[in-house]
Amino acid sequence: MEHPCRPSHVRRLPLLGAEVDVVTPDMVMDFISAARGQKAIVANHNLHSLYLFKKRADMRRFYDHAALIEIDSVPMIAWAKLMGHDVSRAHRCTYLDFRDTFWGRAVAEGWRVYHIGGAPEHNAASKQAILKRHPGAQLEVRSGYFDVNGPANELLLADILAHKPDVLLVGMGMPRQETWILNNLDKLPECVILPVGAAFDYEAGVMYTPPRWAGQMGVEWLVRFFHEPKRLFERYFVEPWVLIPQMLGDLRQRGKRTA
Template sequence: MRINICGVEIDKYSFDEVVELIINHALSQRKPEYVVTPNAMHIVTLQEDVEFQEIYRKAFLVVPDGVSLLWAAKFLQTPLSGRVNGTDLFEKLCAIASEKGLKVFLLGGRPGSAEKAKKTLVARHPSLQIVGTYCPPYGFESQLTELNSINSTIIEAAPHILFVGLGAPKQEKWIAANYLYLGVPISVGIGVSFELVSNMVTRAPVWMQKAGFEWLFRLIVEPSRLWKRYLFGNYTFIWLLIKQRLGLFKRLPNTKRSDHF
């Protein structure tokens, strides 16, 4: 079952159900798929970005990363089953991958963050096979040689799960352009999760995460980078929700998804 939030279809799975679906797909090594983890800014960006809409339409799973989406679903009287936070998902999948013998690759993040995240995760799970980490240079998406090098590195490493931390919508667009060629069973866009796991960026206290104020904590920690996203983005998101509740919102043309299961 899916919930429509401002024209975007969100899967109504619990955190544990999402983990199970991803692990089962990775183990089966069927047709490559990818997972997107929307928050309020994704919803706002999707209103105008047709390419982003198409990426969402083809996604294996669309799971609610932001607490704002849980609030929105309740406001629209179509509640979701819970939050599927990208960083929590990253950590849980790595924990299970260590038990199941699944190999993972970490692409993106700030310089050094993927390698530090690897050290942190392997210290927790000594049997975890992180078969590669790479932080591409700024502007790599327009450099054919760099793109080919990244693809060759990932293909040679042959991971079961590829975690991509390039920020939205760059990470989703890169995944969509490359996932079939790479042949990795599951690719997941996870934003700043490498930095959070490695403590390069401080994560909000648990009580703030549960209360839905993780965004506020991040704004306080990185105001110069995030103030426009959260202040203007949240205002736009709220207005879109009000329009939908009043029946004034028109469905986005390229977000109707087909079933994968």
């Protein structure tokens, strides 16, 4: 599905059974700025999302609606380079790397930002951390702990509409955040929508934040694993094996291109 907001100059690549866009964080910020007043999803792919993409039809439908699909994975970039695609580390887009660029643009251009996610007892701390670095930010924060099928969901949707955000950040973990966006897309206002996972838990200081050099070196996943081995073992050491057929497909396509 070709999204009407999708920039024509952005390269979209087939990779590991899905599609991703070759964009830098600055290109994403420019897209957000240009797409204000329109409903547009900026999604992202990593190895976990690719696993879910293969297993779940609702995740595939979600990505069908995305105007941009960032690469949030150094291993994916390394694989794309191995497959002969013109990509680099500069094309990794993840909140912890671009957060200050995002909030700087938000302040400079007056973006109204609304975040859903995190436990209610942490929301004040995450908002305070952002406002301390970027005092002019216009930010509303709401908890992600609610029944997505109950009255609380309707109250939240009404609150979002009342605040008329330019940017909606949904940080409820994957795939809950993606399915919530998909299921409520028609009821959301005209705004740019980004699933951001645990972004505000990092802001609140309640989740370990890997040093940025780990991301630059491509070992951030390993640092995360050592801090949360029980939660992340399956994600990092079991799920990637499911992608072997997709890897073989990429290898066949590379062979055709170079034949």
